[in-house]
Amino acid sequence: MPLIGAIADDFTGATDLATMLVSRGFRTAVVIGTAAPAEPLDELDAVVVALKSRTAPVDDAVRDSLAALRALRTAGCERIYVKYCSTFDSTPTGNIGPVVDAVLDELGADRAVVVPSFPATGRTVHRGHLFVGDQPLAESPMRDHPLTPMRDSNLLRLLAPQTRRPVRLIGHDVVRAGADAVRDELAGTGSALVVVDAATDADLKTIAAATAEDPVLTGGAGLALGLTGPHPDSARASSAGAGPAVVLAGSASAATRNQVTHAKSALPHRKLDIAALRADFDAAVADLVEFARARWAADPDLPPLIYAVGVGDELEAATPEGATPAGELLERALARCASELVAPGARRLLVAGGETSGAVVLALGATALHVGAQIAPGVPWCRMESHVDGQDRPVDVALKSGNFGGIDIFTTAWDALS
Numbered sequence: 001m002p003l004i005g006a007i008a009d010d011f012t013g014a015t016d017l018a019t020m021l022v023s024r025g026f027r028t029a030v031v032i033g034t035a036a037p038a039e040p041l042d043e044l045d046a047v048v049v050a051l052k053s054r055t056a057p058v059d060d061a062v063r064d065s066l067a068a069l070r071a072l073r074t075a076g077c078e079r080i081y082v083k084y085c086s087t088f089d090s091t092p093t094g095n096i097g098p099v100v101d102a103v104l105d106e107l108g109a110d111r112a113v114v115v116p117s118f119p120a121t122g123r124t125v126h127r128g129h130l131f132v133g134d135q136p137l138a139e140s141p142m143r144d145h146p147l148t149p150m151r152d153s154n155l156l157r158l159l160a161p162q163t164r165r166p167v168r169l170i171g172h173d174v175v176r177a178g179a180d181a182v183r184d185e186l187a188g189t190g191s192a193l194v195v196v197d198a199a200t201d202a203d204l205k206t207i208a209a210a211t212a213e214d215p216v217l218t219g220g221a222g223l224a225l226g227l228t229g230p231h232p233d234s235a236r237a238s239s240a241g242a243g244p245a246v247v248l249a250g251s252a253s254a255a256t257r258n259q260v261t262h263a264k265s266a267l268p269h270r271k272l273d274i275a276a277l278r279a280d281f282d283a284a285v286a287d288l289v290e291f292a293r294a295r296w297a298a299d300p301d302l303p304p305l306i307y308a309v310g311v312g313d314e315l316e317a318a319t320p321e322g323a324t325p326a327g328e329l330l331e332r333a334l335a336r337c338a339s340e341l342v343a344p345g346a347r348r349l350l351v352a353g354g355e356t357s358g359a360v361v362l363a364l365g366a367t368a369l370h371v372g373a374q375i376a377p378g379v380p381w382c383r384m385e386s387h388v389d390g391q392d393r394p395v396d397v398a399l400k401s402g403n404f405g406g407i408d409i410f411t412t413a414w415d416a417l418s
């Protein structure tokens with residue numbers, strides 16, 4: 001029976017956590033929504049449920065998370081890991097606090113640690129303040145995220161309006177005193193969500209050791225660094241990696257913009273045109289699909305890049321009266337491009353952005369992702385079975401979190417497949 005059941009609030013987050021769990025010795029399945037894993041449960045040590053709940057209305061996020069929780073419990077998962085973004089992406093009305101509260105209530109538990117820290121990707125927490133590299137969260141590019149602008153760096157202040165429980169802090173002084181000190185401090189907190197400082201991998205291991213008996217863990221993927229599964233050699237082989245490739249970049253995050261701008265000098269590229277999509281969605285998508293197919297014909301080795309924004313491009317400031325919001329329109333467009341490109345041959349897709357990845361994978365009708373080779377911290381290749389136009393086709397996908405990956409990831413990620 002799986003030991004760990006995880007509920008991830010977006011698809012990039014799900015594969016981020018899954019690749020960490022695999023590296024820590026857990027044979028891990030990623031399932032979409034409440035789909036059952038394809039593997040027999042006795043061959044799994046962890047199941048990660050990928051939801052598209054990060055920016056959903058709070059009631060929907062809680063409902064979907066509880067459905068995932070019940071499915072995981074039915075599958076035999078003993079501990080629950082609530083995975084949210086390492087930059088704590090959420091709004092004042094949710095969804096991190098309400099989902100964690102609902103999971104704790106359902107399990108009859110009263111407390112959970114809150115650990116977004118992931119030093120390998122530059123996220124650290126000091127006195128409850130979240131840093132992205134050297135910048136406090138609210139001074140980082142996450143300040144201007146189109147869906148979840150983060151305007152405060154203090155996790156206690158961010159979480160307080162989202163939860164019914166008191167929010168407390170365990171600082172570095174206690175963490176550096178070791179797992180017993182953290183465990184003692186936690187024992188005295190009563191019912192609470194407890195933000196724990198962590199700036200290094202060693203801190204994450206201390207917190208994981210201190211919470212080894214906790215039924216609920218919450219955090220980014222970093223906290224899983226402190227978990228140890230029973231199968232150290234559980235990494236799966238990558239797929240054959242054959243077939244036409246495409247990059248679909250819907251993220252507006254700073255790292256993705258830089259990656260887009262960098263890749264434009266090497267890859268054939270097209271920018272999504274919001275006005276054209278609003279004027280005639282089908283025609284605008286057909287144009288993008290035709291572009292990609294023509295580029296494959298001209299040079300099968302170069303993946304075309306279809307993207308939303310590069311460095312210096314503006315986000316749409318306000319949605320025109322009665323129109324579909326740009327974010328939703330762009331997600332739908334990239335999802336449709338994905339299904340219309342898989343049908344005629346695309347077998348390798350690199351998708352940038354959590355919401356975008358959710359839209360793409362759902363449009364491709366997949367029910368599970370099988371984690372393969374890692375491209376960068378938090379970004380693995382995954383194998384999935386797509387179901388488009390009544391046909392099943394194997395596809396390799398990499399779901400890249402907006403802010404993850406090196407500058408050249410759109411041109412070099414393919415090497416990890418061969």
Ligand SMILES: Nc1ncnc2c1ncn2[C@@H]1O[C@H](COP(=O)(O)OP(=O)(O)O)[C@@H](O)[C@H]1O
Nearest residue numbers: 251253308315316326327330353354355356402
């Ligand atoms: N030019 C733009 N104007 C408005 N929204 C945009 C623009 N470009 C991208 N977006 C939207 O921003 C959101 C980015 O979210 P997501 O895909 O989760 O990326 P990230 O992982 O960087 O958060 C998506 O909904 C996307 O459609």
Ligand SMILES: O=C(O)[C@@H](O)C(=O)COP(=O)(O)O
Nearest residue numbers: 012013016085086354401402
């Ligand atoms: O924890 C993280 O940073 C990622 O796993 C993640 O959730 C990123 O979200 P997006 O940037 O929206 O892809």
